[in-house]
Amino acid sequence: MKHPVLIVGAGPAGLVTAITLARLGMSSLLVERRDDISTIPKATGISVRTMELLRSWGLEAQVRQGETGAVAEGRITASLTSPDGVGIPMGFPDEHAVGGLSPTAAASVPQDHLEPVLLAHLREHHCAEVRFGTEFVKLRQDAEGVDAWLRDRASGEIIKVRARYVVGADGARSRVRSALAIPMTGPERMADFLTVLFRAPLRERVPAPLHGLYMLTGPDAAGMMLPVSSDDRWLYAIPWDADRETLSDYDERRLTALIAAATGVADVRPRIENLGHFSFTAQVGDRYREGRCFLIGDAAHRITPRGGTGMNTAIHDGHDLGWKLAWVLLGWAPAALLDSYETERRPIGVRNTTRSADPAGGRRDPAETLAEDLAGRLPHAWIAPGRSTLDLLGPGLTLLTGPRCDIRPPATRSPVPLDVHRLEEPVAAALGLEPQGAMLVRPDGLPLAHWTGTAGDLPAHLHTLPLAA
Numbered sequence: 405m406k407h408p409v410l411i412v413g414a415g416p417a418g419l420v421t422a423i424t425l426a427r428l429g430m431s432s433l434l435v436e437r438r439d440d441i442s443t444i445p446k447a448t449g450i451s452v453r454t455m456e457l458l459r460s461w462g463l464e465a466q467v468r469q470g471e472t473g474a475v476a477e478g479r480i481t482a483s484l485t486s487p488d489g490v491g492i493p494m495g496f497p498d499e500h501a502v503g504g505l506s507p508t509a510a511a512s513v514p515q516d517h518l519e520p521v522l523l524a525h526l527r528e529h530h531c532a533e534v535r536f537g538t539e540f541v542k543l544r545q546d547a548e549g550v551d552a553w554l555r556d557r558a559s560g561e562i563i564k565v566r567a568r569y570v571v572g573a574d575g576a577r578s579r580v581r582s583a584l585a586i587p588m589t590g591p592e593r594m595a596d597f598l599t600v601l602f603r604a605p606l607r608e609r610v611p612a613p614l615h616g617l618y619m620l621t622g623p624d625a626a627g628m629m630l631p632v633s634s635d636d637r638w639l640y641a642i643p644w645d646a647d648r649e650t651l652s653d654y655d656e657r658r659l660t661a662l663i664a665a666a667t668g669v670a671d672v673r674p675r676i677e678n679l680g681h682f683s684f685t686a687q688v689g690d691r692y693r694e695g696r697c698f699l700i701g702d703a704a705h706r707i708t709p710r711g712g713t714g715m716n717t718a719i720h721d722g723h724d725l726g727w728k729l730a731w732v733l734l735g736w737a738p739a740a741l742l743d744s745y746e747t748e749r750r751p752i753g754v755r756n757t758t759r760s761a762d763p764a765g766g767r768r769d770p771a772e773t774l775a776e777d778l779a780g781r782l783p784h785a786w787i788a789p790g791r792s793t794l795d796l797l798g799p800g801l802t803l804l805t806g807p808r809c810d811i812r813p814p815a816t817r818s819p820v821p822l823d824v825h826r827l828e829e830p831v832a833a834a835l836g837l838e839p840q841g842a843m844l845v846r847p848d849g850l851p852l853a854h855w856t857g858t859a860g861d862l863p864a865h866l867h868t869l870p871l872a873a
């Protein structure tokens with residue numbers, strides 16, 4: 405059987421690609437090496453644009469149920485409970501900082517709360533086949549499609565599948581990337597960290613407000629600590645010598661002593677839930693595409709946690725590639741649209757990766773970050789209580805017109821669905837539209853064309869307008 409799209413990896417990037425395809429009615433095969441979704445919190449900073457996507461899928465409330473309750477600031481301090489410390493902005497704007505620029509705000513939610521919400525939403529569509537315990541092994545592509553070999557990890561059986569397109573969403577050590585021989589450029593292993601996930605009753609002892617990230621400077625407690633739930637689960641990242649030490653060097657006693665020093669609570673009794681490690685690496689794939697195969701998320705760019713953009717960039721990649729693949733597979737756009745995935749997304753990957761390599765890259769002004777995060781999409785304005793201009797975007801093209809616009813949709817049938825919305829004058833003005841004007845918008849909110857009051861009909865062949873810059 406030929407699958408329209410094979411997605412390798414059910415992390416945030418792969419899940420979002422499958423959801424975006426499924427919401428446009430396009431099926432996919434999503435394979436994940438693990439037996440289940442990841443239970444490691446990793447990212448906690450969800451950007452405003454990511455929250456806008458989640459909100460547009462009706463998932464905002466479910467996602468916010470996992471909020472840690474931390475303010476979107478970092479704190480430099482000797483220990484977690486020390487009363488002395490310096491706050492630093494981390495670039496995640498709360499409702500106040502967002503002002504009127506978005507219908508939502510950034511959130512502090514652990515990745516292992518977000519991923520199950522995404523998986524459940526994907527399953528509601530009955531469009532994607534999700535196979536856990538299934539590992540991508542290799543691929544071979546030709547002009548019409550891609551053969552991929554998958555291993556069932558339980559039985560060891562090798563299964564060959566055929567897909568029209570393959571999406572490598574298989575993380576930092578992507579095997580899809582190796583199979584495509586796409587080199588990565590940038591520094592590797594700039595620093596190594598051990599990560600300890602633990603529970604301990606510390607919240608009440610931490611000076612209010614609770615911060616999203618603690619940069620610990622105490623003599624025996626260097627590292628970073630962050631709350632990863634609303635009920636006293638913590639992640640502690642400790643610098644370690646990955647070449648000389650192994651995880652087994654860190655037994656419960658040693659970890660308890662380190663956590664006691666880091667928290668400033670001498671009698672702390674942590675319950676250790678997981679021990680892992682990761683490295684600060686800042687690399688970007690030289691290409692995001694090879695023929696019918698694409699790289700997204702950490703497979704395409706290895707961004708250090710500094711600045712909290714890795715998962716958000718991965719999610720935005722998945723959304724961008726997802727709708728473009730669906731449009732091409734549905735015959736709504738020529739295959740050339742897929743070229744715009746790399747031209748639009750790679751510069752953002754390069755920017756975020758480069759910044760994350762800079763020791764000062766985690767210190768971000770929320771207003772500046774917000775402008776970058778929302779760049780390119782049409783402005784938000786409320787059209788009714790709880791209903792934003794962003795909610796008008798359809799699966800195809802959307803034409804937004806001013807109240808006195810006489811532009812008529814083209815008589816010639818376009819393969820792309822067209823949603824037309826006439827806006828009230830204040831809303832049109834908020835979008836920069838004259839009362840007689842109109843604006844044509846992509847499903848991701850990128851305005852493609854504007855017409856002023858003097859314009860006549862829209863071009864007959866709407867879909868032949870350039871869909872990318």
Ligand SMILES: Cc1cc2nc3c(=O)[nH]c(=O)nc-3n(C[C@H](O)[C@H](O)[C@H](O)COP(=O)(O)OP(=O)(O)OC[C@H]3O[C@@H](n4cnc5c(N)ncnc54)[C@H](O)[C@@H]3O)c2cc1C
Nearest residue numbers: 413415416417437447448449540575701702712714715716
């Ligand atoms: C400590 C830490 C803190 C972080 N904090 C933040 C933050 O605050 N904000 C932020 O935006 N980002 C943060 N990040 C980064 C973020 O976690 C990653 O960027 C994000 O997980 C990338 O998503 P992904 O889907 O591309 O890859 P992954 O989440 O790595 O998912 C890839 C998936 O592919 C699977 N896979 C791998 N190989 C195969 C194979 N051969 N076959 C089948 N499946 C395979 C893996 O099992 C995995 O499930 C942090 C990372 C760390 C380590």
